[in-house]
Amino acid sequence: MIEIEHLTKRYGTNTVVEDVSFEVEEGTLTVVVGTSGAGKSTLLRMINRLVEPTSGRVLIDGEDTRRIPEDTLRHRIGYVIQGYGLFPHRNVADNIATVPRLLGWDRKRIAQRVEELLDLFQLDPAEFARKFPHELSGGQQQRVGVARALAARPALLLMDEPFGALDAVIRAKAQDDLLAIQRRLGTTIMLVTHDMNEAFHLGDRIAVMDQARLLQYASPAELLMHPADDFVERLVGTAERPFRLLSLAKVQEAVEPGAAEGEPIAVSDSLHDALSRLMWTGHRALPVADAKGAIIGRVSVDGILEHGRSLP
C-alpha cells in the first residue's frame, strides 16, 4: 500500500503540488489525470524522490521513503516516462538488464529474467535481444521501456504518460497489454495521463488534479455519478458520461432471461461494446454466452440503456 500524506512541492513562491493526500491499494492501477501543468509529473516524481517534497511524506508498506537511500528506493520502484529514455548505446537485453545488474544479480539469472520479460511482451528474444533501440518501432520501444521497468520485479510501477507517443491503434493494444500484465503480476501501478479515455479504460481509481490540488480521488463510476465540482464534471465530459458508464459495466450486469437471435455476445464484454454490436447489427437483443460458450440469457438495447442513466 502507498500512503501519500500532505505532499507539497514549492519552487520559490510557486506551489506546484499543494497538500495532496491519498492512498493506493496494493495491486490496483491508479490514474492521475489533469490539465497540463497541474503538477501530475511532480507528484509522481516525489514518490521515487526524483523530486524532493517541500513537505509531507510518502509511505510504502508503512515505511517512510525518506528513510530509504534514494538509489535503493528507485531500484525497488519501476519508472516509465514518455519517450521511454532507452539507452541508445545498449541493446534491448542490456537495457532490460539495467536494474538487475545494479542489484548485482548473477549473469544467468539476468539472462533468464530478460528472456522471460521479452516473452511476456511478445518480443521474440532471438530477434529482439540484440537489437538497438533505434532499430525498434515506437510500440516495440514502449514495450521494452515497460519491460525494463519491471525487470527487478518492483512492487510499484510509476508511469508518466507511457502511451503519449503512440498512435491510436498501437496505444489501445498497449493499454490492453498493460492491463493484462498488471492483472497477471499484481503490480501496483500509478499512471499519469491527460487522456480521459485512457483514465477510464485503465483506472481502478482516478485522481483528478488541477492547479496543484487534488480535486477528487474516486472510482471511475463514482467520478461520473458524483463529480466533486464543476471542473471534474467538465473534465469527465458531460456528453460522454453515459457511454463512459456503459464502458465501465459488463454485460454480466444486464443479462436478462430469455432467448434472442444472432451471434452471441460474451458475458465479459463491456455494455458499451454490446450496445455498439446491437446498433450495428440492427437487433433489439442478442444472446449472451459465458466463458465456455453456453448461452445464459440475452442482453437488450432497453436493458443496456437503463445502465447509462445517472439515477439507477
Add this chain to the structure above:
Amino acid sequence: MLGVVPPRPMLSLDRLGTVIAILIGVALFAAPFATYRATRIASGQSRLLIEALPFTMSAVVAIVALAVAAGAAIVRDPLGRLGSAVIGLAVLLPSLGLSAGYLTPADNTFARVSPSTGFWLLTAAFSILAIDALARMRLGPYGRLAALAVGISAVALLLFSGIWNELSILKEYHTRADTFWREARQHLVLAFGSMAVACLLGIPIGIAGHRFRTLRIAMLQGLGIVQTIPSIALFGLLMAPLGALAASVPLAAALGIKGIGAAPAFIALVLYALLPIVANTIAGLSQVPASVVDAARGMGLSERQRLLEVEMPLALPVILAGIRIVSVQNLGLATVAALIGGGGLGTFVFQGIGQTAIDLVLLGALPTVGLSFVASIVLDALVDIAKGALA
C-alpha cells in the same frame, strides 16, 4: 511542347574530373617540373618535364598523366578513377627521383634538385582524384584506415628504397638525420603530450561545466579569449612568469622549466587545446537526451554510474571530434615552438628560412603536414567508430 527528349550528350563530363584534367594539362605544359640549383642556397633554375627527364621517361610521364586526365574527365566508376590515380602516382613519384639523378651532373655533390610547381600540381591532381574516388566509394571507418595504411606504406617504400636519395630534401635529411629524428620526437611530444594533458584537465572541467552553469560560462569565455591570442604572443606572455618561476623555485629550474624552451611552448599548447576539449565535452554531454538521463536517475543509477555508463559513452563522439581538432591544431602550432627554443620540426623551417634553403624548410614542413593529415584521418575514423557503436 510535345515530349521532346533533349539529345543525350555523347560524352558527359565529370565536373571535378574536368578541373583535375585542366590542372594536369597546366602542370604538364606550362609549369616547370623540377628546380635545379648549383648549390643548396643558390637561386634555382626551372626545368620543364622534357628537360628534367630522359626523353622516353618524360614521354611516359606525359602520356600517363594525359591518360589520367582523360580518365578523370570521362570515367565515372570510382574504382576506375582510383585505379588511374594510383597508376599516375606510381609513375610520377619515382620519376622525380630519376629526374634528380638525371639533372645532377656526375660527381657533383653541391648541386641540388627539388620538385617544382609542375610536379606539385600533378601530385595534387592525382591525390585529389584518389581522395575523391575513395570518398565516392563511401568507405567505412575501417576501410579508410586500411586505405591510409596502404598510402603510408607506399610513401615509406619510396623513402626507404633510396629512389629519392638524390633529391635535395633527402640530402638535407641525410646530413642531419640524428637531429631530424630528435626534433620529430620532440614535435610529437609537444603536440600529443600537450593534447594528453589538455584531455586530463579539460574533460573533468567539461564535466564540471556541464553540471554548473556559472563555471561553464566562465570557462568558455576565459578559454575563448586564450584562443584569440596569437601563438607567438602567448609564448611571449608565458616567458616572463616561467622565467620568474625558474629563478625563484629551484625545483622548477631542476625540472627544466625556463622562460624559454619547451616549457612555455608546452603550456601554451595545453592552453590552446583546452577550449576545444572543454567545449566539446560540454556540448557532448548536453546533447545526451534528457529522457535518457531522467530514466537513468529514475532507475537508481548513482551520479557516478550515470556519468560513466550513460553520459560519457553517449558524449564520446563529440569529445573525440574535439580531440581531432586539437591534434591537427597542435601539430601545426608546435612548429612555432621552435621560435622560442622549444624544438620540434619547426626548427628546420626557421633554420631554412634563415639560410634561404627552401628544401630545409620543406624538411620541417612536409612531415608536419603529413602528420596532420594522418591524425585527422585516424581520428575521423575513430569518431565514426564511436558513433557506430552508439547508432
